[in-house]
Amino acid sequence: MDATSRRAALGGTTLAALALSRTPARADTGSTWDQIMQTKKLRVGAALSDPWYYRDTTGSTAPGAVRTGDVVWRGMGPTIAQGVAKAMNVTLEMVDTTWGTAVAGLQANQFDTMFILDPTPERALAVNFVPAPVLWYPIALLARSDLKGSTWTELNDPAIRAGVVLGSSTDQTATRLMPKSNLQRYQTTGEMLAAFQSNRIDAAFTTAPTADLTAARMKQGHTLILKPVVAVPAGAAVRQEADRRWSDYLTTVVTYFYNTGITQQFYDDFMSFRGLEPGKATPIQRELW
Secondary structure: HHHHHHHHHHHOOOOOHHHOOOOOOOOOOOOOHHHHHHHHHHEEOOOEOOOOOOEEOOOOOOOOEEEOOEEEOOOOHHHHHHHHHHOOEEEEEEEEEOOHHHHHHHHHOOEEEEEOHHHHHHOOHOEEOOOOOOEEEEEEEEEOOOOOEEOOHHHHOOOOOOEEOOOOOOHHHHHOOOOOOOEEEEEOOHHHHHHHHHHOOOOEEEEHHHHHHHHHOOOEEEOOOOOOOOEEEOOEEEEEOOOOHHHHHHHHHHHHHHHOOHHHHHHHHHHHHHHOOOOOOOOOOOHHH
């Protein structure tokens, strides 16, 4: 599921459902830090979603490959996880999950953290998030090649046919910032992108990673980042517990990776693997926008 689709789905998650998960359903096996150090294993949740978690069935050795067992992983989650595991001198284990069940899986001690899980007020009732964002990605338009503009105001025009996924965060953003445009709502990201490919809409509201990857795959359109930039911080979730050593350590590593450009390099490697020319993908360091 791509980034916009999963956010649309998660947008329907109710506060009550998350509140039911506020008490961790796990035996008392010690703190996360103690478990990692005793088992010498770091378990990270992985929900398939390009460019965050990707299984490379080709087994390529191109930069960015993360091998765990017989599986080659790519994407931001696995590469950051590998960097953390190497720094701690422990073995990395990727644990399959979904965006909808990740919070419950973390609570149930199925894994120790999950990267690129967006911090929301609802999720924060059930799990903690390290205070440093893992990366940032802006809301963007996948626009036809001749559609230009640099601000939301410029494209707030009834002549602009813009697609959004019904109920998604991008739907809310478009409704707020481009209320005069001809907004057309779709049930799924796939339907919206099909409408763009067939020229039934002029632009599709999504995230910059999705727009970049789709434009490269379709060989059609380009990514527009409108100002003022609307950006989403991607987080790292941890269990709620009294021992803060794991959360504090992860905060330090995530901050170091981001500030030194390591996180950006991980992203560039993945996007190059997926066919984007170097420098063509929208950076995930907001200071570079």
